[in-house]
Amino acid sequence: MADSPAGEARVRQDADLALPRPPGVIRRFWARHPVFSDVLIALLCLMLSLAGISAGAVHAPWALSFAIVILVLAGCTSLLFRRRVPLLAFALAVALQMTVPFAPHGGAVALLIVSTYSLAVYGSNRLCVIAGVAGTLLVTAVSGGVAGVLHPDDALPQTMNTFFNTGLSVVLGALVGVNVGNRKRYLHAVIDRSRQLAIERDQQAELAAAAERERIAREMHDIVSHSLTVIVALAEGAGATPDAERARTAMAATAATARSALTDMRAMLGVLRSDDPEAPLAPLGSVSPADVVTAAQQAGFPVTLTTTGTAGLPPTIASAIGRIVQEGLTNAMRHAPRARSIPVRIDTHDDHVQITVTNDGATAPARAGGFGIRGLQERARLAGGTLESGPDGPGRWMLRADLPLAPPRQEDIA
Structure with a gap:
């Protein structure tokens, strides 16, 4: 009643x-x-x-x-x-x-x-x-x-x-x-x-909000983690070198990296705000693997980039490749600071792209439960691909991702 x-x-x-x-x-x-x-x-x-x-x-x-x-x-x-x-x-x-x-x-x-x-x-x-x-x-x-x-x-x-x-x-x-x-x-x-x-x-609104939170968490982690890692490496190099010119170059690179991180942070937060008419409302674009490698090289790390294939990449795949390379180099700079070689390979085939980031300076197993690898696995899954990270012989660590060029089916993502 x-x-x-x-x-x-x-x-x-x-x-x-x-x-x-x-x-x-x-x-x-x-x-x-x-x-x-x-x-x-x-x-x-x-x-x-x-x-x-x-x-x-x-x-x-x-x-x-x-x-x-x-x-x-x-x-x-x-x-x-x-x-x-x-x-x-x-x-x-x-x-x-x-x-x-x-x-x-x-x-x-x-x-x-x-x-x-x-x-x-x-x-x-x-x-x-x-x-x-x-x-x-x-x-x-x-x-x-x-x-x-x-x-x-x-x-x-x-x-x-x-x-x-x-x-x-x-x-x-x-x-x-x-x-x-x-x-x-x-x-x-x-x-x-x-x-x-x-x-x-x-329920759909809650799922959409949770997915958006995960996306923002991935973007924030990629921006903050990579930028701070590069800034720390540049600052340490500038403080350790007696050459004033090299120190100034390192500090200039530090400032440029920090400004780039601020720009990316503002673009990332722009999608969350409705009271700022000048804030960008679109998610961040793709990150260039060449720019990421250049930043790591400026920080003094022995990073090399090798690319094969000339097929055009969809925006989703291009964005995932850039973030995978960025997170792989971030982990290498953080956990393998004495690596003698950090090769990055991007092999584009007819139907898929394979990204490999290795280093020969791993001294201990990576900490389980990190947000970086989990975020990359989510990116790879959303793109319809796979990602794995683990030891590759004594003192070596490898990050490998395989992404299809064809758009993934909805049931494959689910």
Whole structure:
């Protein structure tokens, strides 16, 4: 019911769906106050039933009249629970109708109509049909048997009269109830579907936000990690060399690297801001492997770049190649500062590109759980390729990625 905490929560949840208000002031009032409506219907049925039995049951024996009154009171009381147990009210209405052959009265008409209506609305159409047919046949059979014993000359007319009266009441309640029940179940199905779509929309928004956070984390890691590694190497070289000219060159390269990192950071954060009209709103472009290698060479590392193949690269693949080379050199500069050789190879074939970054200065296994390798694996997976990193002989470490030139299928990414 809407008066319960669960009903109030459901009303608030439906309000979030921006559903239109139900038409009609009375209908909205009854929908919001089901207990009041049930009490009102029960009292109305009680008055109609008592008025219906006053003409016939009062002339019956006192025991039968008492039983009829008890059935009326029980049937009207059961209407208070018709939403949860609609079959109970219908069974009591049928029992009250079965007393008609003993003391003719019309006290069960209102109960039959309302209880049959409740079966269709709060039960099901199938239950309404089965119960209606069974109840009508049962009342007709009892009426025929009683009339055959008490009034054998008028048995057939009385039986047919009871059959039509009972059937008409049941059919009237069933027709209204089936119509209202079908509409109610259809609206509930539409609301449930809307609620499901709202949940799926929120889930998709959360997934999109998580994917965007992962992308930003990858970009931020690549920018900050690589730039700071190069800056530290340049600053250490400038402080260690006695040559003033080389020191100035190193510091100039440090400043250039820092300015480039600031520019990339601003471009990266520009996609997150809506109050800066001058901030770029597009994600960062691809990083040139040649620029990354040049920066590492300026920091004093023995990096070489070898490229084969001349096939044009899609923007997604070009961006992934640049970031893979950048992260591979960052790891080499950080974990293999005394490497004598850091070769970088980019081999472009007809259908895929292979990127290899090796160094001969690895002294200890790489720390597990780093964000750099995990981010590169995510980049490779998004591009439809693979990436692996691990030892390549004594003192050597290798980072290898294989990216297809054809765009990946959606199921492959998933």
